[in-house]
Each structure stands twice: as structure tokens, then as C-alpha cells.
Amino acid sequence: MRLTDEDKSILDGNRGEAARIALSVLVDLGELFDAPELMKVSQVHIDATLYMVEAGLEFAEKMVDWGGTVAVPTSLNPSAIDLQRWEAYRVPAEILDRHKRLEEAYLNMRATPTWTCAPYQHGIVPRFGEQIAWGESNAIAFANSIIGARTNRYADLMDICAAIIGKVPKFGLHLTENRKAGMLIQLNDITSTMLADDAIYPLLGYLLGEMAGDQVAALTGIPKNVKIDSLKGFCAAAASSGAVGLCHLVGITPEAQTLEMCLHGSKPQMVLEITPQAIRRTEEKLRSVKSDGVDLVVCGCPHYSMAELIRLVQLIHGKKVHSSVVFWIFTNRTVYAWIKNNGILADLSAAGVMVFTDGCPLQYPRETWHFNAAMTDSAKFANYCFSQRGLDAVYGSIEDCVETAVRGKIRRKEAPWHLK
Ligand code: F3S
Numbered sequence: 001m002r003l004t005d006e007d008k009s010i011l012d013g014n015r016g017e018a019a020r021i022a023l024s025v026l027v028d029l030g031e032l033f034d035a036p037e038l039m040k041v042s043q044v045h046i047d048a049t050l051y052m053v054e055a056g057l058e059f060a061e062k063m064v065d066w067g068g069t070v071a072v073p074t075s076l077n078p079s080a081i082d083l084q085r086w087e088a089y090r091v092p093a094e095i096l097d098r099h100k101r102l103e104e105a106y107l108n109m110r111a112t113p114t115w116t117c118a119p120y121q122h123g124i125v126p127r128f129g130e131q132i133a134w135g136e137s138n139a140i141a142f143a144n145s146i147i148g149a150r151t152n153r154y155a156d157l158m159d160i161c162a163a164i165i166g167k168v169p170k171f172g173l174h175l176t177e178n179r180k181a182g183m184l185i186q187l188n189d190i191t192s193t194m195l196a197d198d199a200i201y202p203l204l205g206y207l208l209g210e211m212a213g214d215q216v217a218a219l220t221g222i223p224k225n226v227k228i229d230s231l232k233g234f235c236a237a238a239a240s241s242g243a244v245g246l247c248h249l250v251g252i253t254p255e256a257q258t259l260e261m262c263l264h265g266s267k268p269q270m271v272l273e274i275t276p277q278a279i280r281r282t283e284e285k286l287r288s289v290k291s292d293g294v295d296l297v298v299c300g301c302p303h304y305s306m307a308e309l310i311r312l313v314q315l316i317h318g319k320k321v322h323s324s325v326v327f328w329i330f331t332n333r334t335v336y337a338w339i340k341n342n343g344i345l346a347d348l349s350a351a352g353v354m355v356f357t358d359g360c361p362l363q364y365p366r367e368t369w370h371f372n373a374a375m376t377d378s379a380k381f382a383n384y385c386f387s388q389r390g391l392d393a394v395y396g397s398i399e400d401c402v403e404t405a406v407r408g409k410i411r412r413k414e415a416p417w418h419l420k
Contacts, residue, residue: 001027001030001031001035001036001037001038001169002036002037003027003037003038004037004038007023007027007038007167010023010165011023011024011027016066016067016068017066017067018062018063018064018066018067018068018069018164019067019068019164019165021063021066021161022063022068022160022161022162022164022165023161023165023167025157025158025161026038026158026161026162026165026167026168026169027169029158029168029169030169030170030171033169033171033172034171035169035170035171036170037169037170038165038167038168038169038170039131039167039168039169039170039174040131040166040167041072041131041132041133041151041162041166041167041168042072042073042126042130042131042132043072043073043074043075043124043126043130043132043133044070044072044073044074044075044132044133044134044159044162044163044166045074045075045076045077045119045123045124045132045133045134045135045136045139045159046074046075046076046077046106046111046135046159046160046163047077047134047135047136047154047155047156047159048060048077048135048156048157048159048160049076049077049078049079049102049106049115050077050078050079050080050360050363051079051080051095051098051099051102052156056102056156056157057098057101057102057105059157059160060102060105060106060109060160061101061105063105063109063160063164064105064108064109068109068160068164069108069109069110069164070109070110070111070163070164070166071163071164071165071166072163072166073112073124074109074110074111074112074124074163075111075112075114075116075119075123075124076106076111076112076113076114076115076116077115077116077117077119077135077136077139078115078116078117078303078330078358078359078360079099079102079103079115079358079359079360080095080099080359080360080363081095081096081099081358081359081363081365082356082357082358082359083099083100083103083115083357083358083359084357084358085356085357088354088356089356089359089364089365090365090368090369091365091368092365092367092368095365109160109163109164111163112124113333114332114333115332115333115357115358115359116302116303116331116332116333116358117136117138117139117301117302117303117360118138118139118142118232118302118303118305118332119134119136119139120139120142120143120146120147120232121228121232121303121305121332122305122332122334122335123332125147126143126147126149127147127149128147128148128149128254128255129148129149129150129254130149130150131149131150131151131174132149132150132151133151133152133154133159133162133163133168134151134154134159135153135154135155135156135158135159137153137236137239137240137243137244138232138235138236138239138240138302138380139302140152140153140154140239140245141235141236141238141239141244141245141246141247142231142232142235144173144179144245144246145235145246145247145248145249145253146228146231146235146249146252146253147254148253148254148255150173150174150179151173151174151245152168152171152172152173152174152245153243153245154168172245173245173246177264178216179216179246179255179262180216180262180263180264180266181216181217181218181247181248181256181262181263181268182215182216182217182268182269182270183211183212183215183216183217183218183268183269183270183271183272184217184218184220184259184263184268184270184271184272185208185211185212185217185218185219185220185271185272185273185274186219186220186221186271186272186273186274187204187219187220187221187222187273187274188273188274188275189275189276189420190221190274190275190276190279190417191416192223193416194276194279194415194416194417195221195222195223195226197397197415197416198227198229198230198233198397198398199377199396199397199398199400199415200279200415200417201226201230201231201233201234201237202233202234202236202237202377202378202379202380202395203237203279203282203283203286203379203395204219204222204234204237204274204279205233205234205235205236205237205238205241205379206237206238206240206241206282206285206286206379206383207241207274207278207279207282208234208238208242208244208247208274209237209238209239209240209241209242209243209244210241210242211242211272212238212242212244212247213242213243213244214242214243214244214245216245216246216247216248217244217247217248218247218248218250218256218259218262218263218268219247219248219249219250220250220251220259222249222250222251222252224251224252226252227307228305228307229305229307229308231249231252232302232305233302233377233378233379233380236301236302236378236379236380237378237379237380237383239380240379240380240383240384241379241383248262250262276417276420277420279417280417280418282379283395286379286382286383286393286394286395287382287393287394287395288385288386288392288393288394289373289374289375289392289393289394289410290392291373292409292410293324293372293373293408293409293410294325294372294373294374294375294394294404294410295324295325295326295371295372295373295374296325296326296327296328296369296371296373296374296375296391297321297325297326297327297328297374297375297376297401297404297405298328298329298330298361298374298375298376298378298381299312299328299329299330299376299377299378299398299401300328300329300330300331300361300378301330301360301361301362301376301378301380301381302378302380303330303331303332303335304329304330304331304335305331305335306335306338306339308398309329309331309335309339309344309348310344311398312329312348312353312398312402313344313347313348315398315399315402316347316348316351316353316402316405316406317347319351319402319406320351320352320406321351321352321353321405321406322405322406322407322408323408324408325404325405325408326354326369326371327352327353327354327401327405328353328354328355328356328361328364329348329353329354329355329356330355330356330357330359330360330361331355331356331357332357333357333358336355336357339355352405353405361381362381362384362385362388362389364389366389371391372391372392373391373392373393373394374391374392374393374394375393375394375395375396375400375401375404375405375410376393376394376395376396376401377395377396377397377398377400377401378395379395381393382394382395394410396410396411396412397413397415399413400412400413
């Protein structure tokens with residue numbers, strides 16, 4: 001790789017040990033991918049915020065000991081826990097200690113305590129064409145596909161290195177030629193009534209992820225007036241069933257206003273379609289719960305927006321969560337402050353809904369919560385729930401989640417794609 005004089009000076013240790021280590025990791029990454037040089041990024045989103053193993057904590061603390069601070073605005077993905085309401089979340093002392101140490105390390109690095117996996121809604125939001133380095137698969141897919149910013153799928157710890165240096169190797173989705181769609185996915189027999197139902201978008205995303213894998217795909221047929229939260233659910237699902245970093249939603253993705261634009265003038269190598277039958281099969285796949293009972297309902301994966309909380313409070317108005325069910329919502333600190341001020345939080349609490357910030361419901365403490373089955377309006381959560389936590393799950397709309405939480409029994413409304 002061609003290195004600038006500044007890069008060489010950092011590698012010689014002139015900006016301290018943290019910067020030397022961080023840059024040497026980035027250079028190794030660049031050499032692995034034959035990148036010609038490093039390039040500047042304007043911001044970073046760190047995904048290495050969950051305590052998984054001791055090594056992750058040790059890496060963050062070592063970087064602080066060695067004088068590491070972020071060189072560009074840097075936001076943080078969720079911790080595993082609610083860092084403020086950890087008592088209500090029944091966080092065991094040992095887990096709390098690890099996460100508090102991680103929190104301290106990132107704050108000492110001068111990262112921004114966003115603690116959210118939807119930083120594109122409340123974080124340091126990039127613009128079209130901006131070169132960034134983000135971790136967290138749903139955020140990466142959203143940044144590339146919906147905003148048109150440019151990032152690779154940066155792995156944990158690599159994101160810390162990028163933040164300390166403010167640069168990444170020039171490769172992958174940072175380059176125009178690698179953003180070309182090689183595959184075209186079309187909607188077949190999917191009606192406008194189906195597309196008006198918010199619950200279809202995570203299912204479409206899940207199917208697209210399965211079809212695309214790690215390839216860049218173009219999807220036609222998504223209406224231009226689709227809600228931003230539907231796109232959030234779509235991207236989260238696509239990046240969990242496949243390794244999707246970018247998919248072009250034709251007419252929505254800024255660099256795919258037409259199909260020709262994202263195919264870069266060539267023909268797709270493969271054309272696939274999504275049908276109502278495929279959507280029904282996906283729903284079945286996202287149900288491992290065998291009986292009609294659940295004891296946990298989870299929304300906010302990725303973190304809920306203000307619009308989603310308004311919808312939720314409207315749906316639960318006058319009702320109460322069943323005594324056999326725990327109903328969790330996860331959101332970010334900004335939205336939490338708003339709903340605390342405007343009374344939504346009080347209404348949700350009165351209905352028996354527990355609202356948390358900072359954390360990731362997939363990482364809930366199993367030592368203190370003993371669930372048998374969960375319902376969620378997140379295809380990502382339903383997809384990972386059994387494989388990562390051994391907990392059966394079922395996907396449903398937000399309406400299904402509220403009704404299920406209130407009745408204490410699974411309720412699924414008839415969706416338009418069930419009738420085809
Ligand atoms: Fe966010 Fe955790 Fe879901 S990080 S996207 S809430 S799995």
C-alpha cells in the first residue's frame with residue numbers, strides 16, 4: 001500500500017502507541033484486500049460495544065491506556081444492557097461491571113454515547129456519497145442503501161482502529177465500481193395493498209438477504225413513499241439473513257433512481273422474483289414457537305423511533321399487558337427523553353410496557369429472566385433469537401405484538417399476502 005508521510009510517522013509511533021497499533025491493523029486489512037492506499041472517513045460507528053469476551057474489553061481499555069482518542073465523530077452501537085436502568089433490567093453485578101468498564105473506555109476515547117443501532121435516525125447522520133466506517137449490519141445496510149453513504153461491513157475492533165485514525169483502506173463499497181448491482185430481484189404478484197402493510201418490509205428484507213448473500217442486488221417495486229421505519233426493518237432483516245452491505249431499492253436509493261443507474265449500464269447476471277408464497281414461507285421460517293403462548297414480547301430491534309412509539313401507544317391505549325407476559329421496548333436516549341416529557345412513557349408504563357435504552361434485547365440476561373417463547377415485530381430478532389439465545393420466537397406486526405401481549409396468547413392478524 002502507498003502510505004503518506006503522515007501514515008509512516010504514525011507507524012513509527014509519533015502519535016502514540018494506540019494510533020500505531022490501530023494503523024498497523026488497518027494497513028494489514030488493506031493489504032489483505034489489495035487496497036492501493038488509505039482514505040479518510042468523516043465518521044465512524046463502533047459496533048464493538050457489547051461485552052462478548054474479555055478480549056474485546058481488554059482491547060478497548062488498552063487503547064485508552066495507550067492514549068487512544070477518536071479522530072473523527074464516532075457514535076456507539078448498543079451495549080448489551082440498559083446502562084442507566086440496569087436494575088429494572090435485572091443485570092447481574094458481574095455483567096454490569098464489564099459493561100460499565102466498556103462504557104468508561106469508550107467515553108475516555110471521546111466517542112459519542114449514542115448507544116443505538118439506528119444511528120441514522122438519532123446519531124451522527126451522514127449524507128449521500130459521504131465516506132464513513134460503520135459497524136453494525138443493519139446500520140451499514142441502511143447507510144449504503146437508503147442514504148447512499150459509503151461503508152464496508154466493518155468488523156468489531158476494526159471500527160475502533162478506524163475511529164482512532166479517521167481512515168480506512170480504499171476498497172469494497174467505498175468504490176463506485178463495487179457498488180454496481182449484479183442481481184435483479186423483482187416483486188411478482190405483490191399488490192399495493194400488501195405494500196401498504198408495514199409488516200411486509202422485514203419479510204421482503206429477509207428474502208432479499210437470502211437471495212443476495214454478500215452480492216449487491218437491485219430490488220424493484222418498492223413504493224417511493226415507504227416509511228423510513230419500514231426501510232429500517234427491511235435493512236435489518238436483509239443484513240441478518242444475508243451478508244448484505246448494500247442493496248439498491250430502485251427509485252429510493254439515491255444512486256439507483258433508475259434500474260440502469262445501479263446496473264451501471266450492463267445487464268443483471270441473474271434475475272429472481274419474490275412472490276406472496278415466498279413471503280408466507282418466510283413467515284413460517286420466522287416462527288419456531290410451537291404452542292400459542294409467549295411470555296416475552298419485544299419491539300425495538302433496531303431501536304424504535306418516535307413514530308413507532310406513537311403507533312404503539314395508540315394501539316395499547318385503554319389496554320393492559322397480560323400478567324403472564326413481559327413487554328419490552330428498546331429505543332435510544334433521545335427518543336426516551338422525548339417520551340418522558342410528552343407523557344407517552346407514563347402511558348406505556350401504566351399499560352405495563354417496559355421501555356429501555358442503550359441495550360440490545362437479544363443479549364438479555366438469561367440468569368435473571370427465564371422466558372420460554374417470544375414475539376417480535378423484528379425479522380432480525382426472530383431470525384437470531386433461537387440460534388443465539390435458544391429462545392423460540394415468532395414474527396408478527398406491531399398490532400400482533402400488542403394484541404399478543406394483552407391476551408397472553410399469540411394473535412396473528414390476517415395479512416394481505418395470506419389471502420393470495
Ligand atoms: Fe439492535 Fe440488538 Fe437488534 S443491536 S438491531 S437491538 S440485535
